[in-house]
Amino acid sequence: MGFFWLLLLLLGLFTFAMVRQSVGAITRTPVWLLWLVMMMPAFVLTGWAMVQGTDEPLPAGLLLALFVLCPLFYWGLVQWGRKSLPTSSSTAETPEPTPASVPPPKPALRPIDKDEEAALQGCFPWSVYYLQNIEYRPQAMICQGQLRTSPTVAYETVRDNIRRHFGDRFLVIFQEGLQGKPVFALVPNPQAHTNEAAEQKRITRPGLALGLLLVTLFTTTAAGAALAGITEADLQDSPRAILQGLPYALALLVILGCHEMGHYLMARRYGMRATLPYFIPVPFFLGTFGAFIQLRSPVPNRRALFDVGIAGPLAGLVVTFPLLLWGLGHSAVVPIPTEGSSLLSFEAVNPAASLLLALLIKLALGSGIGPEQAVHLHPVAIAGCLGLVVTALNLMPVASWTVAILSMLCTASEWAR
Numbered sequence: 001m002g003f004f005w006l007l008l009l010l011l012g013l014f015t016f017a018m019v020r021q022s023v024g025a026i027t028r029t030p031v032w033l034l035w036l037v038m039m040m041p042a043f044v045l046t047g048w049a050m051v052q053g054t055d056e057p058l059p060a061g062l063l064l065a066l067f068v069l070c071p072l073f074y075w076g077l078v079q080w081g082r083k084s085l086p087t088s089s090s091t092a093e094t095p096e097p098t099p100a101s102v103p104p105p106k107p108a109l110r111p112i113d114k115d116e117e118a119a120l121q122g123c124f125p126w127s128v129y130y131l132q133n134i135e136y137r138p139q140a141m142i143c144q145g146q147l148r149t150s151p152t153v154a155y156e157t158v159r160d161n162i163r164r165h166f167g168d169r170f171l172v173i174f175q176e177g178l179q180g181k182p183v184f185a186l187v188p189n190p191q192a193h194t195n196e197a198a199e200q201k202r203i204t205r206p207g208l209a210l211g212l213l214l215v216t217l218f219t220t221t222a223a224g225a226a227l228a229g230i231t232e233a234d235l236q237d238s239p240r241a242i243l244q245g246l247p248y249a250l251a252l253l254v255i256l257g258c259h260e261m262g263h264y265l266m267a268r269r270y271g272m273r274a275t276l277p278y279f280i281p282v283p284f285f286l287g288t289f290g291a292f293i294q295l296r297s298p299v300p301n302r303r304a305l306f307d308v309g310i311a312g313p314l315a316g317l318v319v320t321f322p323l324l325l326w327g328l329g330h331s332a333v334v335p336i337p338t339e340g341s342s343l344l345s346f347e348a349v350n351p352a353a354s355l356l357l358a359l360l361i362k363l364a365l366g367s368g369i370g371p372e373q374a375v376h377l378h379p380v381a382i383a384g385c386l387g388l389v390v391t392a393l394n395l396m397p398v399a400s401w402t403v404a405i406l407s408m409l410c411t412a413s414e415w416a417r
Contacts, residue, residue: 014215014281015039029081037074041066045284111141111188116166120186123161129154129184141170143184144177151182155301158184174301187298203296209276216279216288217249223287224248224379227346248379249287251323253279255316255387256291259394262315263308264293270304273297290390313391320391321360324384328364332376346382348374357385 016035024031044066112120117134120143124131128149135142147154155174162172170186177183224245225235234241260277267274273296280289299305334348351358351369361375369375377385 012039012042014212023078027078027081029077034074034077037070037077040070042282042284111136111169119165120162123158123165124184125157125161128157139187140173141186142177143186144181145183147182151301152303154182155303159300162186171298172300173298203273203275206276209278212279212281213253216281216291217253219281219283220249220252220287221245222283223285224252227379227382245379248383251327251380251383252286252288252386255320255323255383256288256390258319259312259316259387259390260291260293262311262313266308266311267293267295270300270308271297272299272304272308286386309394313394316387316391316394320384320387323380324360324387325364327378327381327384328361328375331365331378331381333365333369333373334376336372336374346377349377350374356388 012035015038016031019034019038020031023034027034044062120134120141121131124143124145126148129145129147131143131145133144135144151174155172158174159172162170168189171189173185173187174182175185221242222245224247225242226245227248228244230241230244256279257277264274264277275294275296277291277293279291281287282289295308299308336348336350349357351361351374361369365375375381
């Protein structure tokens, strides 16, 4: 139990640090309360294991409620604290000015003068984007006109022209306007005239990313050892037995890391500031809740948004399929249990439960598996299956119809019954 409590302590410390870093400055809700809500699933699972034992699984409904309601409650507490922020006392105590003391309204300030406005108009070639009007708003300059070429060519041409005349003063965003016509929005760049390398290093926070990676490597190694059949008694007798979980941990981290690096590198290709991948360690179940990156600058256009979104799943699949096939090739063939099996039963996975998995098992094992046999997944194969799940979840916003088709294929055998 000492090993488990150490993992829980590490998870609690990192969760508290992440909560304080991310929302501590924007809400009045106590950080300890937000931390308690985020740690509630871990605490409930720990209490259930201590009372009922590890052989008695937590009810699926309670497990689903924990991982759905706790994030919603966390978001609600953050918003409640943000909305309840009071105004400053100096503002509240300032007497209402008399009409004689009200200063005359100031004219709207433009971020550019007349000469720069003429230079800005020259950044829009008529054969690419015919500029008709420049609307000055507090947050941005809206350049309205007619698109004369492809969106990609128009964006790259205008962006390069603006950078040549104005440097890094503006962020160029190409989006759809209120009337359905594409418009350019020039947003003042808050990081203008800053050291790009130093700013990117401050945003990425490599120390935090490396720390989370090491902790996640530890938790996934412990989870991999459990999947390999290593008990706590075995760890007490021989602590080196935990190294048997390394194949699972390394395979899963490589899949998740390549997935998130796909997002990161594509974002950098479009000039967007982004953090390095942050892994989420947990001291139970699979050892991690995945990884994520944060975009710290606006998305310039739809194509950039699509490319950044699709780059992660594609990069993840490049390493998922080879690892999954290798893991399936080193998996053991076992009889189908009398009580049946499912995709979540890693000790005896029935290939008939999924058409895609059946094809991969047949490709990896060939004639080594019969119609009435199941597969005891190798830890690397388990990581590969999780990689497919992560890819499917990421593709849902991009092409939900594709996921629906895959879901139908995966349950085709169930319908046939």
